[in-house]
Amino acid sequence: MTGSVTVRVPAKVNVQLAVGGRRPDGFHDLANVFLAVGLHDKVTASPADHQDDRGGAGGPRLTVSGPDADHVPLDDGNLAVRAARLLAERHGRDPGVRLHIAKDIPVAGGMAGGSADAAGALLACDTLWGTRTPYPELLALCAELGSDVPFSLAGGAALGRGRGELLEPLETGGTFHWVFATADGGLSTPDVYRTCDRLREAAGGGATVESVPDPEPSLALLDALRRGDAAALAGELANDLQPAAVALRPALNATLEAGLAAGALAALVSGSGPTCAFLVKDAEAGTRTAQALRASGTCRTARPASGPVRGAEVV
C-alpha cells in the first residue's frame, strides 16, 4: 500500500441534453452529449488511521476543503464515500480509508461535481489498495453509483444513452472555450426533472415514454464537435431541462442574457443548472466574457474553462 493517491477529475457540460419521457422506473431516457471541461476536483485517498469497535478500519472517513465545502455531505450521502464502500465490497476488503476532496466544481451546479468525486474516489482507492480493477469493471461500478459517474471517469467527449450511463466516445476536432457562471445556491436534479415533466403535462403533451419522442442526438451537433467548429456548435446547443431550471430559478434568464450581451456565441443552462454555460470564440473571449459576467451582478462568479479534457487520472 502506498502513502496516498490523488486523482484529478473534471466537471462536465452537456452540449446536448435530450430528455425522453418518464419511464415506469421514474428515470428518463436521455441522449446526453457530454464534454469534460477544465474545472477539477481532487480526491486523495490515504490509509485509514482509525478503527471501529471490532478492530476494523471503520469505513471511509471524509474531509472536504474549498469554498463550497460546507454544502457537501460528509457521511454515506457523499458519492465518494459510497464509491469507496462499493469498491471494498466488490473486492471483499475492509473499506477503511481516509478521503479528502479539494472541491473546485460548483456544488449542486449541474456540472456533475458529486459524480466526479465518485469516479475520483474509485480510482484513488483502487490505486491505493492495489485492487487493480479492470477498466470495464470500474466503468460498471461507476454506473451503479450514478448516471453521470462513468463519464467523469472517461472524460473527453461522449454520447450517453440510457440514463446517460451507456457511453459512446465521440471524436472532437479541437478545443472549445467556455465560461461558466455559477449561482448562489444549487438546484436539486430530481426537482428539475419533476418540473420538466410538470411543464410537459401542462403543455398538453404528456410526460411519459408513450407521449414524448425518443431522445436523439443532433447529427449537426456531433458534426460540429468532430470538426472543432465552435460557431456551428453554438447553433446546435440544446438542453431540454433548461425551461424547468429557469422556471425554478427565473433569475437565470438575466445571467443568460448578460453572457450573450458580453459577446458569447451561445448560452445554455448546464445540465440541471443553475450554472450557466457560455460558448465563446477563443480563450481571450473567455477572459473578457467572464469579466463582463462578474461585473453584471447576475451570478456569484464566472470562470473560463475549456474542453475536452481527460477524465479521472492519478496525479
Ligand code: ATP
Ligand atoms: P449533476 O450535474 O450530476 O446532476 P450536480 O452537479 O447538479 O449534479 P452535485 O454537485 O453532484 O450536483 O451535488 C448534488 C447533491 O449531491 C448535493 O446537494 C449534495 O447533497 C450531494 N452530494 C453527494 N456527494 C457529493 C459530493 N462529493 N460533492 C458534492 N455534492 C455531493
